[in-house]
Amino acid sequence: MNKIFSIFGNPVAHSRSPLMHNSVFKNLNYKACYTRTLLQNGAKLKETFFSLGLSGANVTVPHKESAYAACDEVRGFAKKIGVVNTLINENGKLIGYNTDADGFMYAINEFQNIQNILVLGAGGTAKALVQKFLEEGLHVSILNRSKARLTYFEKLDCECYTWDNFQPSQYDLVINTTSAGLKDENLPAPKEIIEIALQNTRYVADAIYGRTTPFLQLAKEKGLTCKDGADMLLGQGVLANELFCNFELDKEAIKKEMQKSFFY
Ligand code: NDP
Numbered sequence: 001m002n003k004i005f006s007i008f009g010n011p012v013a014h015s016r017s018p019l020m021h022n023s024v025f026k027n028l029n030y031k032a033c034y035t036r037t038l039l040q041n042g043a044k045l046k047e048t049f050f051s052l053g054l055s056g057a058n059v060t061v062p063h064k065e066s067a068y069a070a071c072d073e074v075r076g077f078a079k080k081i082g083v084v085n086t087l088i089n090e091n092g093k094l095i096g097y098n099t100d101a102d103g104f105m106y107a108i109n110e111f112q113n114i115q116n117i118l119v120l121g122a123g124g125t126a127k128a129l130v131q132k133f134l135e136e137g138l139h140v141s142i143l144n145r146s147k148a149r150l151t152y153f154e155k156l157d158c159e160c161y162t163w164d165n166f167q168p169s170q171y172d173l174v175i176n177t178t179s180a181g182l183k184d185e186n187l188p189a190p191k192e193i194i195e196i197a198l199q200n201t202r203y204v205a206d207a208i209y210g211r212t213t214p215f216l217q218l219a220k221e222k223g224l225t226c227k228d229g230a231d232m233l234l235g236q237g238v239l240a241n242e243l244f245c246n247f248e249l250d251k252e253a254i255k256k257e258m259q260k261s262f263f264y
Helices: 017-027 042-051 064-070 077-081 100-107 124-135 150-154 191-199 214-221 230-244 251-261
Strands: 003-009 032-038 056-059 086-090 093-097 116-120 139-144 159-162 173-176 203-206 225-227
Touching: 003 017, 003 042, 017 032, 017 230, 017 251, 042 064, 042 086, 056 064, 056 230, 064 093, 064 124, 077 093, 077 100, 077 124, 086 230, 100 124, 100 230, 116 124, 124 139, 124 150, 139 150, 150 159, 173 214, 191 214, 203 214, 214 225, 230 251
Parallel strands: 003 032, 003 056, 116 139, 116 173, 139 159, 173 203, 203 225
Antiparallel strands: 056 086, 086 093
């Protein structure tokens, strides 16, 4: 019987994951298909996963922390951050992984000499990226709309700011990990704050893909070197697909098929 995979999110209609993974399954003759599941309530993730008979799944905004809580076992990097974006059904047990951080590191490979980073947002994606940056010895500041989620980062020795007390510094890279601009025209912070951050950086990245967010648009207008979330999506997708197919497919072939799917 064909294996079934899905992506859980809200919203989820924008997700390119079904295209990417189905392109791999179809063209590399792996008997599986990949669907999307709009999930309102993260607490229902586990029962929905098993009721759909899934072999694995990806998890996107806003359910990555609920996915961590739903797992019977969490492995690798995901354990350090409490955030899961990839689920595997291993003999009826839900096993969780995180491939976002390595996906992002792949995406910014071409950015030179990154030492000082400003992360906009303090959700699941920020947790993954910040943990990775700190492990790489980089200096990290966080700017978030509300204070509550900053407590986690204060314990990691990051410089943490809300919009009210932001103290800019000189950055090499500013990244938007908020969902502002995903389905609206919002900036991740008030425009005057974003302007200051952009005046003080060499590179800009956005985790959002598939559209130019107002944040990325502003950065482009200032002539900064910019990157949207497409390469991050590709990077995390390749790693997730390896887990889905139990490392039976060639990694370069997976990457090639996923890249092709971007042009469908
Ligand atoms: P979470 O729900 O965990 O976190 C959302 C964050 O965004 C919070 O810090 C929240 O702030 C902030 N936020 C939400 N709306 C606004 C707004 N209008 N203005 C300012 N801040 C806002 O989301 P995730 O971390 O899971 O995902 C974040 C984004 O990253 C999504 O857009 C997702 O699509 C993208 N992403 C892309 C990937 C890729 O492969 N390219 C991979 C992973 C994520 P507060 O604490 O105040 O609520």
